Amino acid sequence: MFDYKLLSALAAVVEQGGFERAAQVLGLSQSAVSQRIKLLEARVGQPVLQRSTPPAATELGQRLLNHVQQVRWLERDLGQSVPALAGGSQPERLRIALNADSLATWWAPAVAAFCAEQQVLLELVVEDQEVGLKRMRAGEVAACVCAAERPVAGARSVALGAMRYLALASPAFVARHFPEGVQAERLAEVPAIVFGPDDQLQHRYLAALGMHGGFSYHLCPSSEGFVRLASAGLGWGLVPALQVEAQLTRGELVDLLPGQFLDVPLYWHHWRQGGELLASLTRHLGQAALQTLQPIS
Amino acid sequence: MFDYKLLSALAAVVEQGGFERAAQVLGLSQSAVSQRIKLLEARVGQPVLQRSTPPAATELGQRLLNHVQQVRWLERDLGQSVPALAGGSQPERLRIALNADSLATWWAPAVAAFCAEQQVLLELVVEDQEVGLKRMRAGEVAACVCAAERPVAGARSVALGAMRYLALASPAFVARHFPEGVQAERLAEVPAIVFGPDDQLQHRYLAALGMHGGFSYHLCPSSEGFVRLASAGLGWGLVPALQVEAQLTRGELVDLLPGQFLDVPLYWHHWRQGGELLASLTRHLGQAALQTLQPIS
Numbered sequence: 001m002f003d004y005k006l007l008s009a010l011a012a013v014v015e016q017g018g019f020e021r022a023a024q025v026l027g028l029s030q031s032a033v034s035q036r037i038k039l040l041e042a043r044v045g046q047p048v049l050q051r052s053t054p055p056a057a058t059e060l061g062q063r064l065l066n067h068v069q070q071v072r073w074l075e076r077d078l079g080q081s082v083p084a085l086a087g088g089s090q091p092e093r094l095r096i097a098l099n100a101d102s103l104a105t106w107w108a109p110a111v112a113a114f115c116a117e118q119q120v121l122l123e124l125v126v127e128d129q130e131v132g133l134k135r136m137r138a139g140e141v142a143a144c145v146c147a148a149e150r151p152v153a154g155a156r157s158v159a160l161g162a163m164r165y166l167a168l169a170s171p172a173f174v175a176r177h178f179p180e181g182v183q184a185e186r187l188a189e190v191p192a193i194v195f196g197p198d199d200q201l202q203h204r205y206l207a208a209l210g211m212h213g214g215f216s217y218h219l220c221p222s223s224e225g226f227v228r229l230a231s232a233g234l235g236w237g238l239v240p241a242l243q244v245e246a247q248l249t250r251g252e253l254v255d256l257l258p259g260q261f262l263d264v265p266l267y268w269h270h271w272r273q274g275g276e277l278l279a280s281l282t283r284h285l286g287q288a289a290l291q292t293l294q295p296i297s
Numbered sequence: 298m299f300d301y302k303l304l305s306a307l308a309a310v311v312e313q314g315g316f317e318r319a320a321q322v323l324g325l326s327q328s329a330v331s332q333r334i335k336l337l338e339a340r341v342g343q344p345v346l347q348r349s350t351p352p353a354a355t356e357l358g359q360r361l362l363n364h365v366q367q368v369r370w371l372e373r374d375l376g377q378s379v380p381a382l383a384g385g386s387q388p389e390r391l392r393i394a395l396n397a398d399s400l401a402t403w404w405a406p407a408v409a410a411f412c413a414e415q416q417v418l419l420e421l422v423v424e425d426q427e428v429g430l431k432r433m434r435a436g437e438v439a440a441c442v443c444a445a446e447r448p449v450a451g452a453r454s455v456a457l458g459a460m461r462y463l464a465l466a467s468p469a470f471v472a473r474h475f476p477e478g479v480q481a482e483r484l485a486e487v488p489a490i491v492f493g494p495d496d497q498l499q500h501r502y503l504a505a506l507g508m509h510g511g512f513s514y515h516l517c518p519s520s521e522g523f524v525r526l527a528s529a530g531l532g533w534g535l536v537p538a539l540q541v542e543a544q545l546t547r548g549e550l551v552d553l554l555p556g557q558f559l560d561v562p563l564y565w566h567h568w569r570q571g572g573e574l575l576a577s578l579t580r581h582l583g584q585a586a587l588q589t590l591q592p593i594s
Binding site: 016017021024025054056100103104105107108109111112115116121122123124125126176191197198203213214216217218219220221222223224225228229231232233234243 | 313314318321322351353397400401402404405406408409412413418419420421422423473488494495500510511513514515516517518519520521522525526528529530531540
């Protein structure tokens with residue numbers, strides 16, 4: 001079996017953000033921690049840490065951390081059925097990839113009660129809904145929220161519901177570019193906002209209106225920033241209806257083409273052997289998502 | 298001189314997100330665009346594009362794009378003094394690195410008027426305030442907002458003001474963990490929220506209270522997600538006061554230790570030879586930031 005003393009040292013350095021704090025948590029000297037990391041690197045024949053401030057795991061290091069996490073879940077399950085083993089229970093950490101728009105809307109209220117009851121700490125990784133699955137495949141996360149239904153080998157997927165996106169802009173933007181009312185066929189001529197290179201929502205929205213050419217856009221890889229740019233009148237863009245209820249009510253943002261929306265289905269992918277904690281989160285999320293997301297058509 | 302036909306092809310593929318759209322914009326066939334990219338790669342002896350969907354620039358490709366952008370600014374300046382040269386003016390694109398919290402608060406209102414008047418498109422890159430300067434040094438961005446004052450060679454820095462951070466949590470979180478009122482000395486024992494490995498704000502806040510050990514935390518690399526997690530009661534964390542005026546007024550979030558805040562100074566770094574557009578944005582930003590940020594102490 002692996003030497004878990006070495007792997008725990010790696011986990012502590014990354015989780016605590018440094019050798020000094022890792023040493024405190026492990027009750028070791030700093031040089032003992034450093035020694036363990038060097039020994040681990042000698043065994044695997046490659047660096048496991050980038051010596052940055054704070055230190056970050058290399059790709060190999062991240063795979064080892066993921067393995068440590070999976071072992072911890074198994075230990076936790078065992079500890080619940082054999083309480084004598086549970087000992088001083090550290091909160092668990094779940095590493096989950098999800099799209100920025102989920103994080104900006106339904107995610108936190110959906111998991112809050114679960115995390116408080118189960119003493120779980122989240123490590124969230126923001127990935128576009130089209131690419132989160134890559135993180136699962138690489139074994140870097142325990143679960144992910146993404147737009148694809150088909151699970152990777154060893155995982156299961158559960159339908160959560162659909163996020164409804166509306167094409168929004170500020171009233172000033174509409175007045176400047178569409179003084180005679182919004183003309184769908186001119187939408188590709190005015191500046192849009194695009195989240196990042198993986199974000200095809202604006203393209204799909206225009207394609208659904210019959211426009212397949214290029215268009216000019218701001219790039220803004222932040223859900224909150226996206227809404228702020230739209231509210232300030234820099235461009236139009238597709239925003240989850242859930243995120244901007246207040247802005248729509250106050251009239252800070254307006255729906256450019258009422259009735260013309262885009263629904264993006266979201267699925268929860270999790271490892272089959274992820275332990276009872278992950279299975280319990282999966283049941284919890286399925287119910288919470290039902291209450292906020294649209295049914296998948 | 299470089300062959301700008303080839304460089305323009307690279308810029309079009311990246312900006313349009315694909316060979317097909319790049320060909321449309323350039324008025325070429327798709328195979329002609331592809332040919333130009335191959336020729337460029339043959340000249341520089343390395344790939345300039347990752348053949349992903351959409352295609353992304355390699356590190357070398359990004360440096361070439363940055364050069365193209367600088368040449369475009371110079372052309373734009375020349376076009377303004379020699380109007381005959383201006384021709385069919387495409388909107389300019391400014392690539393700027395800034396911290397997520399600026400993007401979630403003062404940034405959009407501060408630049409909106411400027412972008413509309415000057416027909417500028419923004420390409421925003423989100424980087425922690427401590428590391429944005431790396432993007433300047435690598436020549437990947439035209440300007441950045443960051444916490445360090447000292448400019449890189451060839452650039453200038455301008456003080457914008459300070460972001461004030463308050464330690465916030467939901468009333469339910471406070472009631473659960475501090476039923477007898479918030480005790481500063483127990484803050485390290487309850488779950489915090491940390492933006493990412495580069496975010497030392499929570500550590501600095503605890504250190505200012507005399508706590509230098511480790512603490513447990515959720516990791517959430519999204520400004521909006523951070524506020525949502527805090528509002529849902531998952532943990533406490535440092536949030537810009539500007540971002541949560543509404544939540545504080547409504548009582549969704551409370552200030553854990555009133556009067557105990559952290560001010561993070563922000564500086565605007567820009568290339569000295571960035572052209573008139575960048576100089577004009579710099580003047581504009583300096584004034585806008587004065588109105589929303591705190592004076593730097």
